[in-house]
Amino acid sequence: MELYAEVATWQLSKTGEELCGDKVEVVRNSMATTVVISDGLGSGVKANILATLTTKIASSLLARGIPLEEVVTTIAQTLPVCRERKLAYSTLHIITLTSSGEATVVEFDSPATYLVRGGKVLPFPTMEKVVAGKIVKQGELRLQENDVIVGVSDGVIHAGIGGLLKLGWNWQGVKEQLAADFHDQFTADEIAKRLLGCCNGYYLGQPGDDSTVVAIKLRRPRQLVLLTGPPADKVIDERVVRRFLHQSGCKVIAGGTTAKIVGRIMNKPVVADLAYYDPDVPPTATIEGIDLVTEGVLTLFITVSRLDDSHRLNDSSFRDGATQLARLLLSSDRVHIYAGTAINPAHQNPLFPAQINIKKQALGDLKAKLESIGKQVTMEWF
Template identity: 35%
Template sequence: LPSDQVAMNLVEYDNPGALVFQGSRSLQWDVEHIDLQRDGAFKKEVLGHSMLTLPIGSRLVIFSDGVTQAGMGKSLPLGWRLDGVREFTRTQIEANPDISSHDLAQAIVCRAHSLDRLSAKDDITCMVVYVRRPRRTLVVTGPPFIKEHDGQLVQKIKDFEGRKIVSGGTTAQIVSRLMQKPLKVDMSCWSAQVPPCSMMEGIDLVTEGMLTLSKVATALEQKKPVRSMTNDAVKKFIQVMQESDQVHFIVGTKINEAHQDPSIPVEIGIRRNLIGRLRRALEDVYLKETSQEYI
């Protein structure tokens, strides 16, 4: 298959028909129906089998009958039905063409739950498979060991295709100076636990360094839900991580004298170990791909 397509073998049993979208357009496809004819079956059992080739931008949406039967009553005698789910899904994709699998599945489940007046009559389950290119993020933390490598670091940032995070005041100053882009503090992104974010053209997120990274690692390890977090640098950092598939870390190896104060927790002074914690949490808990280089 071409690199912009995937082959999918879909088997369906005792559930509403799946939906496939190319962009916001609902697609139809041939389904082979197979009679199971099992001894002792209390009803006719039919298996649906499909071979699908899906290009980038396609979505497969699968759900339980608790979704299609949601809202069954006077206003919807037969429930939401497959056509209702299809139309709702189409409008969600049309309104947000880049909507994630998580957010689309959540929107469908929440809508079904609301049709049941927040009291589900059956299990409401939805899964979305989104065919797309990997979302990549670069995290840069710490200045290079040799000052002459500052330009090399900034060039790596410029060349990277994806979202970019700079973590650390000294690192941010280097990037700002060489990219000739001013840093502006974002006071809307603040809490008593961590310093506020900053804004810089060409960089998606700029944060303080070790303290913020330490709290990000802890939150990832503890699987803290983003929706319950304060709107600060930790939350914004984790949101980017969760929306990424591949995360590459560039770790500066210059010692920051500010972190030799014995009153500061040891873990935030050990940059390499901290990045190791982040990578393990991202890989083991969130199934992300990570990589790392030192400079």
């Protein structure tokens, strides 16, 4: 069974600092998801620069397909050691999960990784090894659906030290909190947010160190399939529609002509929604068996900006087609687009804004935006 790694990061900056001295990078490809966490020594700008340097080196090497062993060796040889504290200038924590559930964890001067399975919290199993003269912990494990991996920085482990908790929260305390507060239905975002909220509570809202929580939940991938525009050759209309309908996941149609073609082939009526929820966005329609039916190019362009509009996205009273499509896209992990290349005379109208003369630009902008926020996007033209 194919699994998807849902990743969420929540952070607190040390009181009085503008920048967080912890850094997190996420690298995804078709085979695996890798999360790189680094805690720069100290806090503020200097710590942020050190942590950013570490995560960028590691993530760049991993993205180029460099084996994990070589990445760890390169980082271990690169990171200098503080003369006074005898500590590396930044820590390194790498978590890699394949689509089949194989997990690999590497810890270099970072807190041990938590594994949450069935409500029980365990340390992710690792063994010490020497890499480039430095002690590194590394482990591998086959994970299951709904397993959760949690990585934290030192600021979480030390929460409350000298205040509410004389010796700090410590690793065991965080483990107990994770177990007590865990629910199978929680998303990765909810798990990370709740744990960091508790951490902030122990700091009495005045964090004494940069604090980071990264939660990774394995679940089945969520797919959205978008069909927009008729094929250039009408002969293949039915073949394209059948392929679209055969796909699993959420199904969306963008375009009035496209909707009519699908309705005809499905033998289902296209029912227009005459309510205008937003005067700037054309109205939607419904077809039984299709999750959302919108207008075409104009709605696609507006959807790109809607993806950043948290106010609209989080307010259910906004029901225009672009906002609805943005919500569906954000809740999906993978987006596959079937794009027809038939010419729509309306798009050639010189009175239309220049940016909507070409459907390819609308879809190109949408694809780039989705990929920038971690979505996997594929596209087929007909």
